[in-house]
Structure formats: structure tokens, C-alpha cells
Amino acid sequence: MGGFLSHLxxxxxxxxxxxxxxxxxxNIYRHNDKIVDGYLGIPFxxxxxxxxxxxxxxxxxxxxxxxxxxxxxxxxxxxxxxSTFVKEFCEGVREFAEDNCLNLNVFSPRTSQTEFSKxxxxxxxxxxxxxEVGFSSMLDDYALSGTLPLKDVVIVTPNYRVGPLGFxxxxxxxxxxxxxxxxxxxALKWVQEHIASFGGDPNSVTIFGTxxxxxxxxxxxxxxxxxxxxxx
Numbered sequence: 001m002g003g004f005l006s007h008l009x010x011x012x013x014x015x016x017x018x019x020x021x022x023x024x025x026x027n028i029y030r031h032n033d034k035i036v037d038g039y040l041g042i043p044f045x046x047x048x049x050x051x052x053x054x055x056x057x058x059x060x061x062x063x064x065x066x067x068x069x070x071x072x073x074x075x076x077x078x079x080x081x082x083s084t085f086v087k088e089f090c091e092g093v094r095e096f097a098e099d100n101c102l103n104l105n106v107f108s109p110r111t112s113q114t115e116f117s118k119x120x121x122x123x124x125x126x127x128x129x130x131x132e133v134g135f136s137s138m139l140d141d142y143a144l145s146g147t148l149p150l151k152d153v154v155i156v157t158p159n160y161r162v163g164p165l166g167f168x169x170x171x172x173x174x175x176x177x178x179x180x181x182x183x184x185x186x187a188l189k190w191v192q193e194h195i196a197s198f199g200g201d202p203n204s205v206t207i208f209g210t211x212x213x214x215x216x217x218x219x220x221x222x223x224x225x226x227x228x229x230x231x232x
Contacts, residue, residue, distance in 0.1 A: 041073025075135025128211025
């Protein structure tokens with residue numbers, strides 16, 4: 001679906017797009033005669049720190065001032081050789097921070113098609129990594145914009161908590177664990193509420209992923225969607 005490295009750079013769009021979650025600015029990705037609008041690092045959950053650490057995520061508040069969604073937002077802090085390798089060799093664009101890791105990315109094609117009167121089909125991708133590592137910026141944004149969006153599909157790639165921040169539990173009501181599942185569920189709720197403003201159809205959403213992301217696609221409650229695809 002995408003590579004780690006790319007020498008192609010998008011064009012920053014200075015125009016403000018008034019989405020239903022708040023005003024944003026995004027990127028323009030050009031592929032011959034086709035154009036894809038991309039918005040990176042859109043907040044969908046409040047910072048999972050302080051009293052919200054090891055808790056179910058809380059939806060982000062709607063904002064009124066434009067925010068620049070030109071680059072990927074940070075992923076959840078994590079350990080492991082894989083995340084270290086990617087951070088070192090990917091031009092410094094991969095970042096990790098606990099306070100604003102609940103963000104997602106939307107790639108929406110500009111199209112003149114009339115087949116989908118209620119909006120374009122939507123596909124939500126969950127990354128793999130054994131629930132120990134992983135982040136949405138593993139996929140190069142320019143490469144990703146040149147895949148399904150060129151087939152008139154809106155792509156959404158959310159971050160979610162992994163490792164101890166996503167699973168720590170002591171078996172009681174204080175630390176219930178499995179916070180990553182609630183992160184993913186909140187991202188899907190965000191899609192239902194806001195994707196129409198990006199040209200997508202909230203009633204035509206398919207979840208897919210690789211490895212642990214594929215398992216997430218069929219895990220309740222994330223699997224309770226119109227469609228899902230598991231990729232080994």
C-alpha cells in the first residue's frame with residue numbers, strides 16, 4: 001500500500017477547509033490528471049494523559065481556529081527495534097508523543113463521478129505490529145494517496161495506543177486494559193460523524209488492516225461495520 005521512503009512531496013493547500021470537526025488546511029497530492037486532498041494528524045481524541053491515561057478515549061472537542069494538517073501527527077510512544085528503525089531512517093517525519101497520539105489521516109479524491117450519490121466508499125486501515133508497535137505514518141503519505149483514492153475511495157488511517165499504554169491491566173476496575181480497542185472504536189465513530197464532510201459515505205465503510213490490524217477489523221465492536229477485510 002505504501003513505502004517507508006518517498007522523494008515526492010505534496011503541495012500545502014493554504015485554503016481553509018471547514019470540516020464538521022473544525023477548520024483545517026491540508027495537502028494536495030497530484031497524480032497525473034488526478035488530485036487527492038490529504039489531511040494529516042486530525043485529532044479525534046483528547047490527550048490520553050493525566051486522568052485520561054489508561055482510560056477509554058474521550059472525543060476531541062470541535063475547534064474554531066484553523067489547524068494545519070500538513071504532516072503526520074505523532075504515534076503512541078513504544079519500544080522495539082521496528083519503531084527505532086523507522087524513526088531513524090524515515091527523514092525525521094515519524095514522531096512519538098503520548099499527549100496527542102490520538103489522531104488520524106484522511107485522503108479524499110477530487111472526482112466528477114456520479115455513481116455514488118451519497119458519497120464515496122470509505123476504507124479505514126488499521127496498521128499491524130502485534131499490538132506492541134505501529135503508527136499510521138509507517139505508510140508514506142504520497143504513496144498512500146496514489147492507491148485507493150485514485151479509484152474514488154476515501155481512505156482513513158487512525159493511530160491507536162499500543163504496548164503498555166494500550167493494554168496495561170491489573171484485572172480490576174482501575175486498569176481494565178485493551179484501550180487500543182476503544183481508540184479504534186472512537187476513530188470509527190469519528191468516521192461516522194465527520195467523513196461525509198470529506199466526501200465519504202458513512203453508510204459505506206469497510207475496515208481492513210495487516211497483521212494485528214486485520215485482527216482489529218473483525219474484533220467486536222470494531223468488526224460490527226458494513227464490511228471488513230483481513231490481510232495476513
